[in-house]
Amino acid sequence: MEAIQEQLDKLKTAKHACLDCGKRNGDYSARDPQFFVAECPLCGKQTKVTSAEHFGFFYRGLCRLRIHKARMERNARAQSKSA
Numbered sequence: 358m359e360a361i362q363e364q365l366d367k368l369k370t371a372k373h374a375c376l377d378c379g380k381r382n383g384d385y386s387a388r389d390p391q392f393f394v395a396e397c398p399l400c401g402k403q404t405k406v407t408s409a410e411h412f413g414f415f416y417r418g419l420c421r422l423r424i425h426k427a428r429m430e431r432n433a434r435a436q437s438k439s440a
């Protein structure tokens with residue numbers, strides 16, 4: 358559960374990301390993105406990154422993680438009830 362929360366927090370606070378992480382978590386829509394070399398906050402690699410806004414601020418990834426988290430919580434509740 359912590360792992361998902363951690364990922365959520367990372368996505369929420371990330372100001373930029375590399376192309377791989379950005380495309381995995383959002384819709385890449387930049388026409389003329391400005392890349393600079395920095396540590397990607399999502400994968401920790403020192404690489405070319407660009408602003409979170411070019412990935413829709415990771416909206417898709419955040420939605421997916423929230424749904425995943427809700428499902429895990431529901432499963433945990435169901436399990437504790439049947440135990």
Ligand SMILES: [Zn+2]
Pocket residue numbers: 374375376377378379397398399400401402
């Ligand atoms: Zn990355």
